[in-house]
Amino acid sequence: MYREKIKVLDCTIRDGGLINNHDFDSRFVREVYKAISASGVDYMEIGYKNSKEFFSTKEYGHWKFCDDDEIKKIIDGVESRTRISVMVDVGRVNIDDVKPASESPVDMIRTASYVKDIDKAIFMANHFADKGYETTINIMAISKDMGPELDEALDQIEKECKVNAVYIVDSFGALYQEPVEHLIKLCKKILKTKEIGFHGHNHQQLAFGNTIEAIIHDANYLDGTVYGIGRAAGNCPLELLIGFLKNPKFDIRPVLDLISKEFIPLREKIEWGYIIPYAIAGMMNEHPRAAMALRKSSKKEDYREFYESITNTGLD
């Protein structure tokens, strides 16, 4: 019943870090790592590998930088087959700071890129591949970039890039099933030698459904986060994804424990999930930036005004 090629990647700490300046304490990150390892999940993405020349360590926690030594403190002594991933953004990392894979606790580096930056992303991903890492390119905000420029970018990746997989990233939570089907089929057609991945955002409660849609059309790299934590509405809940996949290597119970003990209390302190301004941003195919600002203001529940500010229907 199950498809052995499917790889599940937990990006709880990486995407969750976007709502707390990447400032999870080491105890918490280690608890996540232990649970993810015990549940049999293939990869855990522990943060961004940004350079300290671009961002202040006073403003951001460890998981904005992912120093090898910090990662080692998390994983040392834990029995695990889970491989460690970090994400890099085009233009925010000094690639010469990245050691060869043989000297690092990191197994995979995922390069996040907009379609317009694909040349830079290919250069970076090839650099990391040459250093011995597994690599992917994650094409962000793809719901804004579905025209011929996407075909070109995919074609260029296929011809020039050594990545193992290319991800469709629905950054704005704007995709419905039919566009997901279209995008995965497009990728399968052009990327003959790469696996396809899917990373959903949950603004319209479609991250899990869209991930299933991606699976149906043969995406094999799938992202989730514990209890759906992540920027704005968050991501595909890992526990639902594990519950859906039939591979006996997965055990949902460590993830359930982790939610009980760590994520229910955490959700009292920081906000993510189904929240109307994020849903509106998703419907409008917009970055959740304005909705995130609204949620920090006294107008956090003024949905109509927010809707009208985005659509200008108030001017009719």
Added chain:
Amino acid sequence: MYREKIKVLDCTIRDGGLINNHDFDSRFVREVYKAISASGVDYMEIGYKNSKEFFSTKEYGHWKFCDDDEIKKIIDGVESRTRISVMVDVGRVNIDDVKPASESPVDMIRTASYVKDIDKAIFMANHFADKGYETTINIMAISKDMGPELDEALDQIEKECKVNAVYIVDSFGALYQEPVEHLIKLCKKILKTKEIGFHGHNHQQLAFGNTIEAIIHDANYLDGTVYGIGRAAGNCPLELLIGFLKNPKFDIRPVLDLISKEFIPLREKIEWGYIIPYAIAGMMNEHPRAAMALRKSSKKEDYREFYESITNTGLD
């Protein structure tokens, strides 16, 4: 871009009533009716038409019984093209108490039935049709009844029943997109003269995605509730459904106002939405009964124990 035949039914008060003993006060119900009317939604289901000989008026509020006079108090003086629906359960209503449609504020009666009770449901639905109502049969818990007995029931409805539409009801929130596709196609094949409807439950965050799936395969009667209120994890959020459908007759703004003013405060008092024990029940294709009991106990966040009690994995 839009399909004119699509009808949206709001069942906020009816399905929401399952978590507060149908005891919404008249002011609240009228606010919902005003917003639903202003948003252009086709139907509003206001409750169950159960007989008082079977249930106590001390234990349950008005919307368990839906007396015509109570409905009139809600709708009188509100400009509206929204039609009023009530639901009946097989065996819980004295059909002779139901007046002819011409004497009632109710426009549609939906008969909820398990596959095993389909003979009774057909009898009841025909009785209501003869009294002049629009009618549907809503086949509950269909994820437990997908074998040949379902084909037979559908065949019998097609041959013997006057209903306008037949609904697939995913009572346990257990269906993924592929079973939804299968069920809608099966219905379309057998029910040549009826419309097909879909009512999703949101245990696995799939109510909206599955409703889209049903639309793709030509279901035209679609249920939603404001802010997804409903038993356990609740239903397809009406605001997402309206946001998805392109019919210009719909206006999301009155629903957004209603959520701001009424549903955010209500959610502080009663619980629905994405809650892990409901997700587990959905994964296991079980009624949320045990999960609902758990949420009222001191073990409400003991997910692993609950999971093991359902799956018996603790005995391995």
